Amino acid sequence: MQINPADASLPADPRRPQSAVAWGLIGLAYLMAGAVLLVPLLLIVVTGFREGVGVYLANIVEPETLHAIFLTVLAAIVVVPINVGFGIAAAWLVTRYEFRGKRLLITFIEIPFSVSPIVAGVIYLFLYGGQGLLGPLLAQFDLKLMFTVWAIFLVSLFVTSPFVARELIPLMQQQGGEDEEAALSLGANGRQIFWHVTLPNIRWALLYGAVLCNARVIGEFGAVSVVSGAIRGQTNTLPLQIELLFNDFNVTGAFAAASTLALLAVLTIVLKSVLERKTRH
Amino acid sequence: MTSLDTAREAPRAVAFGTRLPKARKPGRRHLLPGFGLTFGITALYLVLIVALPLAAMLLKTFSLGWPEFWRIVSSPRAISAYWITFSSAAAAAVFNGFFGLLLAWVLVRYEFPGKRIIDGLVDLPFALPTAVAGLALVTLFGPAGWYGQILVPLGVTVTHAQLGIIVAMAFTSLPFVVRTVQPVLEDIPEDVQEAARLLGATPFQVFSRVILPLILPAFTTGVVLCFARAIGEFGAVVFIAGNLPGMTEIVSLLIFIRLDEHNYPAAAALATVLLATAFVTLFLTNLLQAWQLRYADKSR
Amino acid sequence: MNKLFTAAVAAILLGTAPVLAQTTEILNVSYDISRELFDAVNAKFVPSYKASANADVKVNQSHAGSSKQAGLILEGLEADVVTFNQVIDVDTLAKGEFVTADWKSKFANNASPFYSLPAFLVREGNPKGIKDWSDLARDDVKIIFPNPKTSGNGRYTYLAARAWATEAFAGDEVKIEEYLKKVFSNVPVFETGGRAATTTFVENKIGDVLITFEAEVLGTIKQLGDDQYDAVIPSVSLLAEFPVAVVDKVVDKRGTREIATAYLNYLYSPEGQDIAGALFHRVHEASAVEKYKAQFPEVRLVTVEDVFGGWDKIKADHFAEGGLLDKVFVNQ
Numbered sequence: 001m002q003i004n005p006a007d008a009s010l011p012a013d014p015r016r017p018q019s020a021v022a023w024g025l026i027g028l029a030y031l032m033a034g035a036v037l038l039v040p041l042l043l044i045v046v047t048g049f050r051e052g053v054g055v056y057l058a059n060i061v062e063p064e065t066l067h068a069i070f071l072t073v074l075a076a077i078v079v080v081p082i083n084v085g086f087g088i089a090a091a092w093l094v095t096r097y098e099f100r101g102k103r104l105l106i107t108f109i110e111i112p113f114s115v116s117p118i119v120a121g122v123i124y125l126f127l128y129g130g131q132g133l134l135g136p137l138l139a140q141f142d143l144k145l146m147f148t149v150w151a152i153f154l155v156s157l158f159v160t161s162p163f164v165a166r167e168l169i170p171l172m173q174q175q176g177g178e179d180e181e182a183a184l185s186l187g188a189n190g191r192q193i194f195w196h197v198t199l200p201n202i203r204w205a206l207l208y209g210a211v212l213c214n215a216r217v218i219g220e221f222g223a224v225s226v227v228s229g230a231i232r233g234q235t236n237t238l239p240l241q242i243e244l245l246f247n248d249f250n251v252t253g254a255f256a257a258a259s260t261l262a263l264l265a266v267l268t269i270v271l272k273s274v275l276e277r278k279t280r281h
Numbered sequence: 282m283t284s285l286d287t288a289r290e291a292p293r294a295v296a297f298g299t300r301l302p303k304a305r306k307p308g309r310r311h312l313l314p315g316f317g318l319t320f321g322i323t324a325l326y327l328v329l330i331v332a333l334p335l336a337a338m339l340l341k342t343f344s345l346g347w348p349e350f351w352r353i354v355s356s357p358r359a360i361s362a363y364w365i366t367f368s369s370a371a372a373a374a375v376f377n378g379f380f381g382l383l384l385a386w387v388l389v390r391y392e393f394p395g396k397r398i399i400d401g402l403v404d405l406p407f408a409l410p411t412a413v414a415g416l417a418l419v420t421l422f423g424p425a426g427w428y429g430q431i432l433v434p435l436g437v438t439v440t441h442a443q444l445g446i447i448v449a450m451a452f453t454s455l456p457f458v459v460r461t462v463q464p465v466l467e468d469i470p471e472d473v474q475e476a477a478r479l480l481g482a483t484p485f486q487v488f489s490r491v492i493l494p495l496i497l498p499a500f501t502t503g504v505v506l507c508f509a510r511a512i513g514e515f516g517a518v519v520f521i522a523g524n525l526p527g528m529t530e531i532v533s534l535l536i537f538i539r540l541d542e543h544n545y546p547a548a549a550a551l552a553t554v555l556l557a558t559a560f561v562t563l564f565l566t567n568l569l570q571a572w573q574l575r576y577a578d579k580s581r
Numbered sequence: 582m583n584k585l586f587t588a589a590v591a592a593i594l595l596g597t598a599p600v601l602a603q604t605t606e607i608l609n610v611s612y613d614i615s616r617e618l619f620d621a622v623n624a625k626f627v628p629s630y631k632a633s634a635n636a637d638v639k640v641n642q643s644h645a646g647s648s649k650q651a652g653l654i655l656e657g658l659e660a661d662v663v664t665f666n667q668v669i670d671v672d673t674l675a676k677g678e679f680v681t682a683d684w685k686s687k688f689a690n691n692a693s694p695f696y697s698l699p700a701f702l703v704r705e706g707n708p709k710g711i712k713d714w715s716d717l718a719r720d721d722v723k724i725i726f727p728n729p730k731t732s733g734n735g736r737y738t739y740l741a742a743r744a745w746a747t748e749a750f751a752g753d754e755v756k757i758e759e760y761l762k763k764v765f766s767n768v769p770v771f772e773t774g775g776r777a778a779t780t781t782f783v784e785n786k787i788g789d790v791l792i793t794f795e796a797e798v799l800g801t802i803k804q805l806g807d808d809q810y811d812a813v814i815p816s817v818s819l820l821a822e823f824p825v826a827v828v829d830k831v832v833d834k835r836g837t838r839e840i841a842t843a844y845l846n847y848l849y850s851p852e853g854q855d856i857a858g859a860l861f862h863r864v865h866e867a868s869a870v871e872k873y874k875a876q877f878p879e880v881r882l883v884t885v886e887d888v889f890g891g892w893d894k895i896k897a898d899h900f901a902e903g904g905l906l907d908k909v910f911v912n913q
Contacts, residue, residue, distance in 0.1 A: 019484075021484070025386065029383055029384055029387040029399060030395070030399070032380055032384070033384065033399045033402055033403075036380075036452065037402040037403070037405050037455070038402060039421065039427065039428075040414065040417035040418060040421060041405060043417050043427065044413060044416070044417045085322070086322065086323065086326050089319040089323050089326075090319070090322075090326075093319040096313050096316075096319075097313075099316075099320070105323065107563065108327045108332060111331060112331060114513070115513060115556055115559040116512065116513030116532075116533045116536075117515055117533075118513075118533040118534075118536050118552070118555075119338075119513075119533075119552045119555050119556055119559075122338060122536060122548055122549070122552045123334035123335055123552070124334050125656065126338045126340075127333060127334045129657060130655050130656040130657040131545070132337060133336075133340065135656070135657065139657075142834075145657075146656055147653065147657055147658040147659070158331060158334065161326070161330055161331065177313060180313050181313065184312070184314070190313075190314035194315075216407075219408075219409065219410025219411060220410075221410060221411050221515065222515035222516055222537075226537070226540065229653055229658045230643050230645060231608060231641050231658075232641060232642045232643065232644075234641055239410045239411075239412040239413070240412075242412050242416060246416070246784075247776050247777060248616055249780075249804060249805070255416070258412075258413045261410050268404075268408035269404050269405060269408050270401070273397070273401045424786070440785070441787065523781075523787065525769050525770045526770070538731070541645075541648075541652070541728075541773040542648075542649075542728070542730040542731050543648065543649070543651075
């Protein structure tokens with residue numbers, strides 16, 4: 001095989017696609033991304049607004065749908081901060097110390113990520129349900145978790161617990177602990193180290209994890225459907241409400257709810273790519 | 282190079298247990314303050330939120346005894362549900378392997394109009410609630426849908442068929458391969474390929490002999506993650522699958538039905554099978570990551 | 582503003598929607614296809630109760646397969662009243678001591694304010710010519726009805742088919758089982774609730790015939806148009822009672838017995854019966870019976886007591902683990 005003389009003169013920007021193969025690959029990427037990703041998104045939004053913004057809004061302000069939106073937002077407000085706190089603590093622990101049982105701990109951090117959301121619902125039912133492990137005990141104290149918003153919060157906490165930690169651990173591992181150790185040797189206390197050294201270093205990754213966590217809380221379907229009890233206007237989150245409206249033969253209402261979630265997803269993507277760029281630079 | 286720059290090198294969606302190559306050894310134990318506090322918070326939270334509920338389910342499963350457990354998990358309906366779930370997940374992983382590699386390659390290697398939009402769209406399946414994805418897909422592929430109008434007359438039925446399950450699984454797990462391969466691909470210096478080309482390698486040889494070995498561990502990790510996610514997918518699948526026992530019924534749905542039937546032993550046993558699957562994939566991704574790190578070390 | 586938000590959050594955390602403080606809420610846990618019925622009933626009951634008792638009430642709803650709902654109540658779903666579609670499901674609650682054993686005697690007509698029967702919904706023009714139970718065992722017929730393990734609706738279908746077969750095969754158990762096995766094997770999917778089954782039939786276009794309550798059959802035709810579907814009422818069907826009960830354990834704890842009882846009594850009132858009749862439920866109250874007579878075809882109805890010797894026997898013989906249902910429910 002001879003060296004092609006044309007190859008010797010490299011173009012100024014090697015990333016500019018030159019060959020037909022390159023353009024072919026790009027075209028294929030356009031086609032696939034368009035057909036697989038963009039079209040479903042457009043379909044939801046277009047169908048949701050098909051009958052005009054007025055009809056869309058009328059469907060959204062239906063009391064039950066409005067309540068579902070409220071509950072979904074509330075779940076995010078409750079769950080995301082807790083899992084941000086947990087994520088920071090877990091990442092700090094895993095990346096700053098060596099201790100026995102660390103691998104086991106990491107496995108437990110990772111499990112919710114790889115388990116089916118239905119399993120997440122099932123395990124909570126077996127724990128707090130009336131015939132579950134702790135259900136009878138709770139009943140004695142007249143505490144109720146299953147089929148209330150608390151159960152929805154709990155399964156959402158489970159499902160999204162690894163999200164922030166997943167973003168922070170690789171980053172904090174890369175960074176190492178010298179900055180913190182230096183601050184320590186200069187006499188800073190733990191709180192000062194965290195707020196002035198660690199947090200500025202991880203803030204974008206932290207936000208990024210929080211955005212992913214938020215998106216998942218808002219969209220969780222399987223786990224919530226096991227523990228919600230589907231009380232209309234009470235324990236229905238927005239994704240459950242979509243299914244309910246669909247089974248009520250209210251297709252317009254279902255698509256209005258779905259397009260609200262789709263718009264939130266678009267917002268998530270925009271936020272995520274902004275944060276990603278911040279993390280990179 | 283600031284410390285933040287290196288963040289990108291850590292493959293985003295990779296299991297994170299193993300130490301990355303450039304990480305500092307914490308060495309001196311407990312030099313920094315906060316061990317007690319963070320250990321307390323993490324352990325307590327994991328026990329309350331993760332371990333205790335899992336223990337409740339395992340307890341339920343153990344109370345069945347082995348013969349009963351085996352009878353449930355080896356029933357014909359359960360076995361066909363495993364087969365449908367795993368074969369669909371495998372097909373989705375293969376599709377995403379190709380498509381993900383293509384997207385990652387194009388996004389890293391070329392500059393072209395609309396690149397940032399495509400890069401953003403890749404994250405859509407993680408941002409879009411799975412029920413919404415399911416609704417979109419069943420509408421698109423239904424007989425009257427935008428795609429269904431074309432496909433159904435050609436004899437390709439997607440909805441209420443295993444193909445629908447594969448489509449739903451592929452959609453919801455699409456970002457994994459792209460996001461694991463992308464950072465590794467970015468790390469391969471241009472001059473490596475350039476050198477290979479100047480030495481007379483064809484583009485195909487450059488790809489198969491130089492690039493592929495370098496990205497193989499990350500690629501495999503992405504495919505495994507994709508497979509794992511597809512096995513657990515529920516929301517998107519139930520909308521499109523038609524949920525016919527023995528034909529389009531996935532394991533998650535079978536668990537859900539057993540719960541509805543108030544057949545808790547069966548739900549517990551089947552959920553335990555899925556949990557075991559999750560452990561196995563977790564173990565696999567960790568192994569793969571260790572492999573990847575050895576590669577990363579070699580390539581430096 | 583901040584206070585308002587806090588109040589709203591507090592309200593929702595306590596399981597009550599942010600409405601006026603004086604409003605008492607009760608939860609009606611019901612079967613899957615009664616969505617429209619109780620939507621209409623609740624809208625009329627609230628002002629009626631306000632007028633008679635001068636108190637504000639809000640009725641919350643949860644709908645799913647009747648047996649699934651009974652299971653959820655055992656697991657902790659706090660229902661003040663249940664409006665189920667099968668005696669067995671209320672008996673489940675009695676066994677769990679959520680209602681007293683004599684619940685059936687607390688309201689008229691076996692605590693069943695209205696009734697219906699399993700009937701057939703077929704596609705426009707009845708292309709497969711499905712006329713009666715015998716047609717369900719044909720090779721070319723695909724049937725949709727909900728899972729008898731989770732849905733009272735599905736169990737009524739099983740029992741009605743068996744009742745027909747018992748007559749048709751003169752009690753020959755071998756032939757009856759053969760027939761039922763064939764019927765079950767013609768069902769491609771068992772949804773867990775009656776409405777999900779309807780959705781499968783009308784939205785997903787699966788199956789040639791949907792077997793569900795007559796109320797759902799006629800309601801679906803009214804909602805989706807008689808140019809798309811036809812109703813077929815078989816030669817004989819089973820009286821399907823829709824039992825109601827106040828959940829004693831919950832109302833005593835919450836102090837809602839009075840409202841819960843008033844709510845169920847309302848179902849028997851002329852207004853309540855009128856609403857049920859308008860939504861295609863067969864009713865007992867004379868003026869409503871007269872008013873809606875025309876929409877219900879004549880049908881010979883047999884009862885669970887006559888054919889099967891009552892619910893207790895049915896439960897033991899048919900629905901116990903490994904019972905007669907399991908024998909024919911080959912593809913469960």
